[in-house]
Amino acid sequence: MKSTDPADPHASAGSDTADPSGPFGWIAEQARIRREAGLRRELRPRPADWxxxxxxxxxxxxxxRHPEVTQAGADACLRWGAGATGSRLVTGSTALHAELEAEIADFTGFEAALVLASGYAANLAAVTALTGPDTLLVSDAANHASLIDGCRLSRATTEVVPHADPEAVRKALGARARRDADASRSGGASSVVVSDSVFSVDGDAAPLPALAAACREYGAALLVDDAHGFGVLGEGGRGALAAAGLAGAPDVVSTATLSKAFGAQGGVVLGPAAVIEHLVNAARTFIFDTGLAPAAAGAALGALRLLRREPxxxxxxxxxxxxxxxxxxxxxxxxxxxxxxxxxxxxxxxxxxxxxxxxxxxxxxxxxxxxxxxxxxxxxxxxxxxxxxxxxxxxxxxxxxxxxxxxxx
Known part of the structure; x- marks a missing residue:
């Protein structure tokens, strides 16, 4: 019998088999393929005293688990409640969210910031709201799944280029620029280059200055997911964009997560104020999702203030x-x-x-x-x-x- 004890690392809530005659019968074959390939995944709930x-x-x-950060989260929960109660455009924006956004923007060197419920939601928001059917998205082959999904949902044309290859990016942008010279366009940027700052599998960094130079040569925007650079790279952890001298640039947008270096939860988009205002009005994962829980916002703000004191x-x-x-x-x-x-x-x-x-x-x-x-x-x-x-x-x-x-x- 399979254990249901949450302390058991092999515990499972159920089976990966399905009734072969039912509408999910195909799942059994997929499960068999995963098992034979050694690719089956399991949830392993960890105890609090791991x-x-x-x-x-x-x-x-x-x-x-830093006491200052957990206390900031607990205080926010007690003051503002367990949840945000609604989307940011209804009841989910608190003074705490605004305070967090202002301090993150100031810390990283960007004009404005927008906090969302997760880093995944932040990437989907930025990619989909800043592009349209006529946009070319140039995406690094090693980008995170959230950027890939954003490209797929955007309805833009996506060209996947070899990993960390600025010359391949330049060629893709050049080809689009020649096409745009003879065509009319509708909404969305003409071209957007999308890349992680630090790639999550091998930990290597993107060549951000070279990517920015390629973008500027062809008037493209640069969108960088700084999930693994925010909090650890740059002066005092201000992020990979700050380290590359690109923070606050009018043609650069960054996303980041509050769940890695900051030890909390949530995501953030950073960029020009006009871009952030556009996301408030156009980004579906912002408009239609419940706002970040106050406890997470408070914990993230506590972490930011602690990092400022202890760079x-x-x-x-x-x-x-x-x-x-x-x-x-x-x-x-x-x-x-x-x-x-x-x-x-x-x-x-x-x-x-x-x-x-x-x-x-x-x-x-x-x-x-x-x-x-x-x-x-x-x-x-x-x-x-x-x-x-x-x-x-x-x-x-x-x-x-x-x-x-x-x-x-």
């Missing part, structure tokens, strides 16, 4: 990531060099990656396990995330576990 050393989450600055947290997180890479490569494992806080270690197969992650868990270490279709290149990996609150001894101990449990042969 004893594993966590290198799987994205709590880069160690703030999700060294960002530097420490980057130092830990580099230490992971140095020690893993010294042990002859195939680890990626981090541009922010993500380090991935290649595994020989999906099955090997799953087994490797399980051995790490058994030894007290939680690591991410990335397999197809989550990774577009088809290579399975362990994904490690650095945290500023890890001690040198914890870093060394984690590396020792990963090396000892690595697949042989």
């Amino acid at each position: 004893e594993l050393l966590d290198l799987a989450g994205n709590d880069y600055l160690g703030l999700t 060294e947290r960002a530097d420490r997180a980057l130092h830990v990531a580099r230490a992971f890479h140095r020690m893993l490569t010294a042990a002859e494992l195939d680890a990626t060099a981090p541009d922010a806080c993500v380090v991935s270690v290649r595994a020989p197969s999906p099955e090997a990656a799953v087994e490797w992650a399980a051995r790490c868990r058994a030894a007290g270490l939680a690591v991410g396990c990335f397999r197809p279709p989550s990774v577009p290149d088809g290579v399975s990996r362990l994904r490690l995330t650095a945290r500023c609150d890890l001690t040198d001894a914890q870093v060394a101990g984690a590396v020792d576990v990963i090396v000892r449990t690595a697949p042989r042969g």
Whole structure:
């Protein structure tokens, strides 16, 4: 019998089989294909007193349980209530949301900010509201699923270009510019280049200055998802756009999440005030979604204020990531060099990656396990995330576990 104990890492709410004669009978075949390919996923609810050393989450600055951040969240919940009660355009905007938006914009160097319920919603909002049927979207092949989904929902023409290749971007923009010279257009930007700032699988950074130069050559907009740079890159964690000298530029829009470095929940779009006003009026994931819960907004604001006082947290997180890479490569494992806080270690197969992650868990270490279709290149990996609150001894101990449990042969 399958366990339903939420503390059991193999617990499941049900079965992945379906009545073959019913409308969902096709699910059984899909489940069989996933099992045979070693790609079946499971929910593993963790207890509040989880004893594993966590290198799987994205709590880069160690703030999700910081007493100042949790207290800010609790105070906001007590003052404003458990939920926002409605969409931001109805009852879901509070003075707290406005305060958070103003402080994030000031911190990052953008003119204005708009907070949404998640980073996923922020990406969908920015991509779909800033484009139209006549727009060309130029999208990096390694972009996050939320950007890919935004491209699909936008009704724009999307051209996927090779990963981190500014010349390919320039060629795509040039071809569209020649076409636009002889055609009339309707709503939406003519061309928008869309990229992560730091790619979530291998932790490598996009060539933002070169992408911006290509955009400006052809009058295109640049839209960057800074989920993995916000809070850790740039001076005091102001983000990858600030580090590249692009924050506040009139042709640049950034999105970010409040659930990684800030340890809370929610997403944000940053850009010119005119762009933010347009999103308020045109972005469906803003207009039709309930606003971010006050507790999450309060916690994010608490995290931002703490980071302003303790900017060294960002530097420490980057130092830990580099230490992971140095020690893993010294042990002859195939680890990626981090541009922010993500380090991935290649595994020989999906099955090997799953087994490797399980051995790490058994030894007290939680690591991410990335397999197809989550990774577009088809290579399975362990994904490690650095945290500023890890001690040198914890870093060394984690590396020792990963090396000892690595697949042989």
